[in-house]
Amino acid sequence: MMWTELLVGLGATALVDSDDFEVRAIAAADLLSDILATEKSDFVMLTGQTTAPAIRTAVAVGALGVIVVRGKNVPEEMIDLATNFGIPLAVTQLKMFEACVSAGVCLWSSASSKS
Amino acid sequence: MEFSFVQELIHKLKTFQAMREEVVTATTSCTLRDVQGMMRQHRISGVPVVEDEHLLGIVTIEDILRALEHGYIDDPVRGWMTKQVVTVGERWPLTETMSVLDRTGYGRLPVLSAEGKFIGLVTSDSILHALLVELERLLGKDEERAVAESAAAVPPPPAGQHWEFEIPAGDYDAAGLTSVRLKRELASHGVPPEVQRRVAIATYEAEANLIIHTTSGGRIVVDLDERMVRIVVQDDGPGIEDTEMAMRHGWSTASDLVRSLGFGAGLGLPNIRKCADGFQIHSEMGRGTRLDLRFDLPEDTAGQSGPAEGKK
Ligand SMILES: Nc1ncnc2c1ncn2[C@@H]1O[C@H](COP(=O)(O)OP(=O)(O)O)[C@@H](O)[C@H]1O
Ligand SMILES: [Mg+2]
Numbered sequence: 001m002m003w004t005e006l007l008v009g010l011g012a013t014a015l016v017d018s019d020d021f022e023v024r025a026i027a028a029a030d031l032l033s034d035i036l037a038t039e040k041s042d043f044v045m046l047t048g049q050t051t052a053p054a055i056r057t058a059v060a061v062g063a064l065g066v067i068v069v070r071g072k073n074v075p076e077e078m079i080d081l082a083t084n085f086g087i088p089l090a091v092t093q094l095k096m097f098e099a100c101v102s103a104g105v106c107l108w109s110s111a112s113s114k115s
Numbered sequence: 116m117e118f119s120f121v122q123e124l125i126h127k128l129k130t131f132q133a134m135r136e137e138v139v140t141a142t143t144s145c146t147l148r149d150v151q152g153m154m155r156q157h158r159i160s161g162v163p164v165v166e167d168e169h170l171l172g173i174v175t176i177e178d179i180l181r182a183l184e185h186g187y188i189d190d191p192v193r194g195w196m197t198k199q200v201v202t203v204g205e206r207w208p209l210t211e212t213m214s215v216l217d218r219t220g221y222g223r224l225p226v227l228s229a230e231g232k233f234i235g236l237v238t239s240d241s242i243l244h245a246l247l248v249e250l251e252r253l254l255g256k257d258e259e260r261a262v263a264e265s266a267a268a269v270p271p272p273p274a275g276q277h278w279e280f281e282i283p284a285g286d287y288d289a290a291g292l293t294s295v296r297l298k299r300e301l302a303s304h305g306v307p308p309e310v311q312r313r314v315a316i317a318t319y320e321a322e323a324n325l326i327i328h329t330t331s332g333g334r335i336v337v338d339l340d341e342r343m344v345r346i347v348v349q350d351d352g353p354g355i356e357d358t359e360m361a362m363r364h365g366w367s368t369a370s371d372l373v374r375s376l377g378f379g380a381g382l383g384l385p386n387i388r389k390c391a392d393g394f395q396i397h398s399e400m401g402r403g404t405r406l407d408l409r410f411d412l413p414e415d416t417a418g419q420s421g422p423a424e425g426k427k
Contacts, residue, residue, distance in 0.1 A: 032290075032377035033323075036316050037386050049377045056291025057377075060298065060315035062308070077218075085295070 001110035003065055003088060006044065009106035010092040010099055012067055015079050018088035021064060026103045028096060032057045046099050050074050055081040055089075067092055069099045124249060129281070130212045131205035133245035134226045134235035140165040141174060143193040147182045150174045150192060161223050163233060164196050170225050170233040172196030202227050205234060206332060207283045209245075212237055229331040275340040276304060282325040284332040287376050293335055294319035304339060307413060313390040314344055314410050320383035321348040321406060327373050329353070333403075341412070343392075348406040355398040362388065362396070 004020050006012075027038040028046035035045055035057050045063040047054055050072045058066050066082065068074055071093035082089040092099055141150050141162050150162050154176060164172040174196045182188040182195060202225045203212045216224060216239065223238045278300060280293040298315040306314075318335065325333040325348070333350030355361045362384050369379025388394040393409030 030377060031374075031380045031382075033320065033380045033382040033386070036319055037382050037389075047377075051376065052288055053290040053377065056295045057319065059295045060291060060312070060319045062312050 001106050003044070005110060006067075006103060006106050007090055009102050010067065010090075010094055012090040012092035014088070014090045015074055016082045016087065016089040018065070018086070021088075023064060023107075026100065026107065027061075027063070028100050028103075030096070035063070036061060044103075046096065046103065048072065048096060050078055052077055052081050054078065055085060055087060058082075058087050059085050063087070065089070067099070069094055069096045124246065125209050125213065128209040128245060128249060129205070130203055130207045130209055130226055130237060131234070132249075133209050133212070133242045134205075134237045135241045136235045138163065138236050140233075141192055142166050143171060143196075144191050146189050146191055147174065147179060147195060148188045151179045151183075151188065154179065163200075163225050163236065164192055165233050168232040168234075170200060170202065170227065172198045173200050173225065200225060203237065204283045204286070204332075205229065206281055207286065208281065209242065211283070211286060211289055213242065216242075275338060276300070277339075278337040280322075280335040280337075282322050282332050282335060284326060284329050286326055287373070287378075290323050290326055290378070291319050293322045297335075297337060301339065301344065306339070306344065310344065310410055310412060314346070317387045317390040317408060317410075318346065320387050321346075321408075323378050324348075324383055324404075325350055327369060327378055329404075343412055344410040346406075346408040346410075348408070349403065350405075351403040352401060354400040354402055355396075355404055356400060358396050358398050361398075 001023050002020050003018070003023055006023055007014060023042065023044050025040040025043035026046060027035050027040055027043050029035050030048045032049060032053060035047065038061060043063060044065045044067060045058050046067050046069055048069050050068055055066065055078055065088035068091040071091065074091055079089060094102060139153050139157050139159065139162055141153065141164050143164055143166060153162055154160065160176040162174050163170055164174060174192050178195055178197065182190070187195065201215065201219055201221060203215055205226050205228050212224065223236050225233055226235045226237055228234045278297065282293060283289070294315045297318050298311050301311045301314060322335060329350040330352050333348065336347045338345045360366055363381070364385045365381040367379050367381030373379035384396070387406065387408065391408040392411045393407070395407040396404070398404040
């Protein structure tokens, strides 16, 4: 699935733009330690955290992008940091659970349309 | 993205290096009129209220103006000072202190020692002064060497690399700062992305522990040579009562506040051990905790300089 498809699927608004890229997995957690423990690669991070440490977590694990859930107000500081690190950032109104389901549907439908 | 010379310079300086130590202070029994006099005499706009080296509050020019307007200028400051004062730590990197100045819009910030005592004030002026002094000091040396030291702009010497990071306690917003800085350094010294990622994750959890669990922060010391990355994480207390217990998946003493910020799930130490090729933990109550970590480099890639990770 492509990043832009994922954004459409989640009804998400981009806060830090980027070229499109392939997403192979999703890691979703409010606990940054959970994200830091993921073994996935080429993944996008879903989280309710709207802090600088959340962006640094994405940098540390090499997440391809970050989507903030629950329509939270994303502070400038987070947007600036994501811009500086070249991490695409978006926000969706969906709750964490709904966002995970929608992302799963996106992943599944793009995988099945390819095979 | 490279750190600029000045950013790097600011990052090396600690807050105490940029503070003013000779500060006019008031006590709780001074009247607001006394404080107004101090402000006029010393041409300052804020006076910390300090007793027994402890910061109790601050009186600003706005407080004085309000007192004049409402007629309580002869009251003691006790009842009128601002008690919720934003402070910074003496060992915080200056960058952090500057971002607090920036974020809060305050003109001055009291500096507290590790023991919580009031030891000075930082203002934009005192920071500018410290930067100029430091710049002069660096430029006084062989110029090329100064640039190399401050910006790591020249290719690495073959002998290996050494970095040290100070992590202040309690500054949750700084979590991950050392991790991403170290990751960038390793990338620029040719460490493969797979190792970079493991080091970055372990460093992140280690610095989170220093921020969350220690009394006065700690240090992360990193050495890179052709064969490995070696990391020592050390603090001066409180220490861990039972390290075997602490190593368990999900075991944590963190508060709900810490958890709401995304840490304190009890996953840190187990994840650090998983990421590292060598892991040792030593802890003594009252003395502190030390982690010794080793990350092996694959044989063919070691010691090369030049960027190793970048988006395609
Ligand atoms: N540097 C340290 N100093 C004191 N206690 C620590 C330190 N590091 C870890 N601990 C203790 O070990 C426990 C487990 O640590 P960790 O696995 O990182 O989980 P978490 O930090 O999420 O609680 C912590 O809750 C804390 O009680
Ligand atoms: Mg931890």
